Amino acid sequence: xxxxxxxxxxxxxxxxxxxxxxxxxxxxxxxxxxxxxxxxxxxxxxxxxxxxxxxxxxxxxxxxxxxxxxxxxxxxxxxxxxxxxxxxxxxxxxxxxxxxxxxxxxxxxxxxxxxxxxxxxxxxxxxxxxxxxxxxxxxxxxxxxxxxxxxxxxxxxxxxxxxxxxxxxxxxxxxxxxxxxxxxxxxxxxxxxxxxxxxxxxxxxxxxxxxxxxxxxxxxxxxxxxxxxxxxxxxxxxxxxxxxxxxxxxxxxxxxxxxxxxxxxxxxxxxxxxxxxxxxxxxxxxxxxxxxxxxxxxxxxxxxxxxxxxxxxxxxxxxxxxxxxxxxxxxxxxxxxxxxxxxxxxxxxxxxxxxxxxxxxxxxxxxxxxxxxxxxxxxxxxxxxxxx
Amino acid sequence: xxxxxxxxxxxxxxxxxxxxxxxxxxxxxxxxxxxxxxxxxxxxxxxxxxxxxxxxxxxxxxxxxxxxxxxxxxxxxxxxxxxxxxxxxxxxxxxxxxxxxxxxxxxxxxxxxxxxxxxxxxxxxxxxxxxxxxxxxxxxxxxxxxxxxxxxxxxxxxxxxxxxxxxxxxx
Amino acid sequence: xxxxxxxxxxxxxxxxxxxxxxxxxxxxxxxxxxxxxxxxxxxxxxxxxxxxxxxxxxxxxxxxxxxxxxxxxxxxxxxxxxxxxxxxxxxxxxxxxxxxxxxxxxxxxxxxxxxxxxxxxxxxxxxxxxxxxxxxxxxxxxxxxxxxxxxxxxxx
Numbered sequence: 001x002x003x004x005x006x007x008x009x010x011x012x013x014x015x016x017x018x019x020x021x022x023x024x025x026x027x028x029x030x031x032x033x034x035x036x037x038x039x040x041x042x043x044x045x046x047x048x049x050x051x052x053x054x055x056x057x058x059x060x061x062x063x064x065x066x067x068x069x070x071x072x073x074x075x076x077x078x079x080x081x082x083x084x085x086x087x088x089x090x091x092x093x094x095x096x097x098x099x100x101x102x103x104x105x106x107x108x109x110x111x112x113x114x115x116x117x118x119x120x121x122x123x124x125x126x127x128x129x130x131x132x133x134x135x136x137x138x139x140x141x142x143x144x145x146x147x148x149x150x151x152x153x154x155x156x157x158x159x160x161x162x163x164x165x166x167x168x169x170x171x172x173x174x175x176x177x178x179x180x181x182x183x184x185x186x187x188x189x190x191x192x193x194x195x196x197x198x199x200x201x202x203x204x205x206x207x208x209x210x211x212x213x214x215x216x217x218x219x220x221x222x223x224x225x226x227x228x229x230x231x232x233x234x235x236x237x238x239x240x241x242x243x244x245x246x247x248x249x250x251x252x253x254x255x256x257x258x259x260x261x262x263x264x265x266x267x268x269x270x271x272x273x274x275x276x277x278x279x280x281x282x283x284x285x286x287x288x289x290x291x292x293x294x295x296x297x298x299x300x301x302x303x304x305x306x307x308x309x310x311x312x313x314x315x316x317x318x319x320x321x322x323x324x325x326x327x328x329x330x331x332x333x334x335x336x337x338x339x340x341x342x343x344x345x346x347x348x349x350x351x352x353x354x355x356x357x358x359x360x361x362x363x364x365x366x367x368x369x370x371x372x373x374x375x376x377x378x379x380x381x382x383x384x385x386x387x388x
Numbered sequence: 389x390x391x392x393x394x395x396x397x398x399x400x401x402x403x404x405x406x407x408x409x410x411x412x413x414x415x416x417x418x419x420x421x422x423x424x425x426x427x428x429x430x431x432x433x434x435x436x437x438x439x440x441x442x443x444x445x446x447x448x449x450x451x452x453x454x455x456x457x458x459x460x461x462x463x464x465x466x467x468x469x470x471x472x473x474x475x476x477x478x479x480x481x482x483x484x485x486x487x488x489x490x491x492x493x494x495x496x497x498x499x500x501x502x503x504x505x506x507x508x509x510x511x512x513x514x515x516x517x518x519x520x521x522x523x524x525x526x527x528x529x530x531x532x533x534x535x536x537x538x539x540x541x542x543x544x545x546x547x548x549x550x551x552x553x554x555x556x557x558x559x
Numbered sequence: 560x561x562x563x564x565x566x567x568x569x570x571x572x573x574x575x576x577x578x579x580x581x582x583x584x585x586x587x588x589x590x591x592x593x594x595x596x597x598x599x600x601x602x603x604x605x606x607x608x609x610x611x612x613x614x615x616x617x618x619x620x621x622x623x624x625x626x627x628x629x630x631x632x633x634x635x636x637x638x639x640x641x642x643x644x645x646x647x648x649x650x651x652x653x654x655x656x657x658x659x660x661x662x663x664x665x666x667x668x669x670x671x672x673x674x675x676x677x678x679x680x681x682x683x684x685x686x687x688x689x690x691x692x693x694x695x696x697x698x699x700x701x702x703x704x705x706x707x708x709x710x711x712x713x714x715x
Contacts, residue, residue: 014389016398022411023399023620024587030621031397037626039392044626061416061582071623119582123492127580134424135434135574136456136548137516141490146501149484150516157482157530180389182396202485202498202525215398246462250503250514251454254482328389348389356390399588412586412594412702420578425571434572491579546572 002270003102008227008234009094009219009386011040012347017184017215017335020118025060025216026072029114032216032340033074036110040220041230047220048106050075052082053093053113055338055375058127061119073112073218087288087375088242089113090217090342091382095240097221107223114216115337124212131377145209147378149201151254152291156203158255159306161294163203167194168312169290170207170332176319177329179359182344184335185211194290210288210330215337217344235350239271239370239385249377260299260374260381267370268301271385276301277323280385281366282352284345286374287330296372297325299381324362327352342373346384353388429457432471434546440538444509446470452510474508476536477557481505481514485525500525504534504554517548521555533557586702589620592632594702601694605670607631616670637692638713639665642673644684665690665710679709689713 013035015021015028023031029052037044052073054065062068066082073080083089083096090113097111117124128144155161168191177186189207197206227234241263246252264276273279285296294308302323303311311317317325328334328348331341349369351357372383405411426434429445433456436443445457445468452461453472461468483502487495500522503514520537522528534554544550586594589606596602606618606629613622616635621628644663649655661678678684679693691713700706 012390013393014396016396016400018398018400020401020403020405020585021398022401022585022588022591023397024585024590027587027589027620028398030626034621034626034628035393035397039390044624058578058580061418061580061584071619072621074623074626076623119584120580121583122581125492126490127578129490130576130578134422134576135426135430138576139547139549139574140501140516140518141499142501142516143486143488143490143492145488145492146484146486149486150482150501150503153484153530154482182389182398198487199485200488202487204484248454248456248458248462250456250516251512253512254503344389351390354390356392358389358391360389401585406583412591413583414586414703416582416584418578418580418582420580421575422577423569423573423575425573431572547574 004104005102005223007098007101007221007223007237009237009350010222010227010231010234011036011038011042011220012218012350013039014182014217014344014347015215016182017213017337017340019184019211019213021116021214025062025114025116026069028116028214028216029069029072029112032218033072033110033112036218036220042220044074047074047078047108047110049079049100049109051093051097051100051109051111053089053111053339053343054082054084055086055089055115056127059115059117059120059124059338069112069114074110079106085375085380085382087286087338088342088373088380088382089339089375090344091346091371091373091384092242093339093343094219094221094237094346094384095242095382098237098240101221101223107226109221110218111221111343112216112218113339113343115340116214117212117337118214145201145204147249148289149204151378152203152289154254155291155295161306161309163195164191165309165313166208166291166294167191169287169293170194172312172318173287173326173330173332176327176360177333180329180334183329183333184213186329186333204289208290210332210336213335213337213341215335215340217340217347219343219346219350233354235353236387237384238387239267239273239383241266241383243381244376245379247377247379249379254378256305257295257299257374257381259379260296260372261301263381263383264300267383267385271387273385277303280323280368280370281364282324282327282349282362282369284326284328284330284348284369284371286342286372287326287332288336290332292374293326293330296374300370300372300383319360319362327357327360327362345371345373349386353386429459433457437548437550438544438546440541441473442476442506444472444474446472453508453513455506455509455513456515474506478504478506478534480528480530480532480534481512482530483519483528498525500528502554517551518553519555520553533559587620589618593618594704594706597706598700598702602634603637603667603692604632605635605667607633614670616667616672616674635667635670639667639673639690639710641684641686641688641690642666643686644678663690663710676707677709680711
């Protein structure tokens, strides 16, 4: 065992994911946190520590968002911290929660992720322009979609992948989202719809991309002793991993995310997983763009490099396939309130392993699942392995 | 998203609700102005751009020739210990044809942005810049050879935009 | 290679830019009800937690102490007491104001929390001073905290 205590997830909560929600960020955080506590059969006074994950302050437009969200996240008079590793925050936050409990310092930790991107208008993408190097990249007009497009093009070129195969991911995830009650962009679309959608930055087209969203998600983490008291159905955090690549992103080969592989290997080693495709029953890799799901399946060692499109084409990644990928509907279908979307993936694996996913339930009594998020300047990955 | 949860909180509103006063809000526009200093390595790099030359820094331990130049090697975590010039020709590593501006608004004419691996630098050492004079954008390919098009010396100010763009070349 | 001391980035090689962002903050569920009460009824409301017996001002959706959803709202009145104050002589850009302005944290009897606001119609101010909200005329109110023009000394 790693750490002093084994750590379980015993409750999870989410709000609706929508383009605009009326609630403030704090109110969204409260709703998700309260639901997670209720699901765990616990009260706020049972919680000894709180971790909040939230993406750049510039989305909500509240500087020091960690401090702002504290009371809505249940942190009043409690040990509290905010973590932020770009888009990877949503899976990183429960990793930080894991440290709290695995270290033996706390028996319980409430983990809350929130984003209210609608505050930033006309489009939150503009807030992203300041993530680039101010001297060499901003004068060129760099924006967020460009870096995805550059990476996608490199990936397609290296493995000779067709856009049709990548579009299948968008079709699958948006369809999976039809069975998800919180989903923002659930739809029955075709590959042709994706290929005919407007070009944003070639090769990225409108339907290759997840939307901007408001929303929150939360999980309750507890030590083994507490888990036995509160539930017969704990889901264990058996593997954690995280890694960052060089900030000199124009010096890297973007076709393969080796930092995802390093994070995955770290988590798998801890979980004793030797053959990921065989031992993992359900996966939620980060899919802000359709090609990213494929990229991350490869980084997570769920298939060989360049093989993810083939598995997708063969239906392996469908909900009833041999390796269901993004049964929740992913960011493409459910929506992308950055950190909350990452944590939503952890919630989905939790519910899948508990057999509570309803119409989204993957067959075969899944026992082991992996969720992953990704961010910063195409360089950070966080990975969590959950087991029943 | 569990069968045990019957109701998911969140009150959806539409963007027009803001205009029509159906939802109340406060507006705020931050006055956030910045002057980013270029630092030690990049100031020197920009100074050399004025001379029409592209500067790289070198590490004697891992033997890498790095561009953009830096004062420390992030792999060996030691100071870089040499400077050298690399060529203003290179190969397209990857590219994108953008129909949107930074604020996500639509552009009439696309902008092509590329990572260009420069000749003379270590393998895969690219910089990001514009591509132009390419004809039909559908003809742009990864692996194409390109060369910098410089502003005339008197117009250069020591900025990355002293290179106007890169253009495809035949060799 | 030396590390040079430069205090003003404009004296070094630099690139100028700004963060082009615009924001629209929804008042939220509790915030909208609170400010509508001020706009429509000139009433300052608090939200009561039945479990902790605390009335929060400004009101909120949930009790931060026990996480109970707050449903019961109470009128805490227009009168409050100065809990602490500051007299500012400069604006946010550091420019001198024509006239000093008093800002105070005003607490209401029986309520937890309080409102930050301007104090007007007086140059004298002290901790413990009783003050009363001066509302803008109804047709000028926009469901904003500035629908209260300021607080003025209250008659005893």
